[in-house]
Amino acid sequence: MFTSVAAVAAVFPVAWAASAFNFAPPSTSPTAASANYTGSSNGTLSNSPVVSGRAFDRFIQIWLENTDFNAAASTGAFMELAKQGITLDQYYALTHPSEPNYIATVGGDFFGLFGDEFIHIPSNVSTVVDLLEAKNISWASYQENMPTVGYFGYNYTSVDYLDAGADNYTFYVRKHNPTMIYDSVANVSSRVARHRNFNDFAADVNASALPQWMFVTPNIVNDAHDTTIDFAAQWLQFWLMPLLNDTRFNDNRTLILLTFDESETYTVNNRIFTLLLGGAVPSSLKGTTDSTYYTHYSALSTVQANWGLSSLGRGDTNKTMSNVYSLVANVTGYQNENVTGAAIPLTNLTGTIPGPLNVNAWFPFTAPNTSAVGAGNGTVFVAPGVNMNLTIASAPQPINLTQRGQSLPQVLPLNATSLPSSVVSNTSTSGASTMRVASTGVLAVAGAVFLLF
Incomplete structure (x- = not known):
């Protein structure tokens, strides 16, 4: 069922990026509104009282795109920022793209997904x-630019x-806005x-109204997807470095994760450059390197450890792939796995x-x-x-729907008029030919009936 690295490389040699742009600040400052951002502010966010964590009270993820570790x-x-935080030099993305x-x-x-199509994941x-x-x-x-x-x-x-x-230009893409992809949200x-x-971000900073958990996505040129690492x-x-000195964004209880979604080169393992920044990083650890093995699941497990949260019972509880950032594990007493080499x-x-979400192994x-x-x-x-009766252990063997002439449940063309107008409008067909709409319901395959959830 698993293909070789060489076979993958033959189909997906690298993730492509364009470089036709010269950088220009989209605003006068990170805390100033701008017509370049598209859409005026919706007013200031209202939040619940601050819930204290063991190692931090605010967690900010900032994701960039498609860059190899060494680049x-x-x-x-990035070298300058590394002096202000902890370099996680064994941090890995989970797959491509x-x-x-x-x-x-x-x-x-990621439920077997191996594309960037329009999907939504069932509400349960x-x-x-x-x-x-x-x-x-x-x-x-x-x-940015939503x-x-x-x-x-x-x-x-x-x-x-x-x-x-x-x-x-298409500056905003939904595939980089992960919580909106889940119907439960x-x-x-x-x-x-x-x-x-x-x-909205500028308004929230100025009102000291930023929440405790944040996912930040720059637009598709500022995150290096359509441009370069430079x-x-x-x-x-322009954006992050000034905010590091703004206590409304970064106080002594703020932990900032600056990372990439994936490496650019598909033929080597998926190591990505990642930094921990913010006031929650002790002075003694600034400019240091943490070589513990981490993946994107570690962002979940670290937040869970910090606030004593429940888990999702998925990759966030895979002991090999969900090590807690050592900075937090040392405070909470969590024991990380020693994962090195082979x-x-x-x-x-x-x-x-x-x-x-894998049509070839569904x-x-x-x-x-x-x-x-x-x-x-x-x-x-x-x-x-x-x-609860449909678990991994009791699930049917994967089925190749493509070989059966079938597609994923409710696969719709991108111009499908049955979708809400908010989905169809401003939708580009470049790079994808279908929308995968993964809904709850029933699927019949070759006479067998499977409950999707």
């Missing part, structure tokens, strides 16, 4: 949002602020309202992992593992409506 590590801005890494870091699994599949809200911990997703709060569309095209004479209006753009470095100098899993393979969504013990020592969160 980032040798770039000036982008979208499955994003959905995994908030949901504990839980995320970190469920865990945070169970402890009244505030959260938000800040997406047009409106809670925008559901596949992407959004707006004025090219980098070149006034150029055609409009996108179908709840109060949760949708916590998906905000950078004008372009992203200039964005960091024991480090290969996570650069793509298309080979079975799951409900099986239905399964219940979380309620016997698992997460880093927060809490119970496993189970959403209402989960079929």
Whole structure:
């Protein structure tokens, strides 16, 4: 079932990036509103009282795109930032390409996905949002160039602020906005309202109203996807570096994760340059390196350990792949696994992992593992409506739907008129020919009937 690295490389040699842009600041400062961000502020976010954590009270993830470890590590801005924090030099993405890494870091699994299509994941599949809200911990997703709060569309095209004479450009893509991909978030209006753009971010900083858990995605040029690592470095100098000196963003209880979704080269294992920054990093650890093995699941397990949260019973409880950042493990007493050398899993393979979003090795969504013990020592969160009888152990063998002339459940063309208008409008067909709409329901395959959840 698993293909070789060489076979993967033949199909996906590298993740491509363009470099036709010259960097220009999208605003006068990170805390100033701008027409370049697309969409005015929706007002200031209202949050619950601060819930104290063991090692930090605020966790900020900032994701960049498609860069090999050495390329980032040798770039000036990243070298300068490394002096202010901890370099995690054995940090690995989970797969290729982008979208499955994003959905995994908030949901504990990428469910076999190996593309960047429009998908939505059933409402009884839980995320970190469920865990945070169970402890009244505030959260938000800040997406540069998202047009409106809670925008559901596949992407959004707006004025090219980098070149006034150029055609409009697609700066926002939903595949980099992971919590919106889960129906357990996108179908709840109060949760949708916590998906905000950078004008909202500026308003929230100025009002000292930033939440405790944040996922930050620059637009598709500032994150290096359509540009270069040097372009992203200039964005960091404009946006992040000033904010590190702003106590409304970064106080002595703030931990910032600066990372990449995946490496650019698919033929080597998926190591990505990652830094821990912020006031929660002790002075004695600034400029140091932590060589513990981490993956994107570690962002989940670290938050769980810090606030004593429940777990999702998925990759976040895989002891090999969900080590807690040592900075936090040392405070909470969590015992990390020693994973080195040949024991480090290969996570650069793509298309080979079975799951409900893999048309070539499909099986239905399964219940979380309620016997698992997460880093927060809490119970496993189970959403209402989960079929607890359908577990990994009891799931059917993966089926190649392509060979049977079938597709994933409810696969719709990108121009499908049956979808909400917010999905269809401003949707580009480049790079994807279908929307994978992974809903709850029943699928019949060759006479057998499977409950999707």
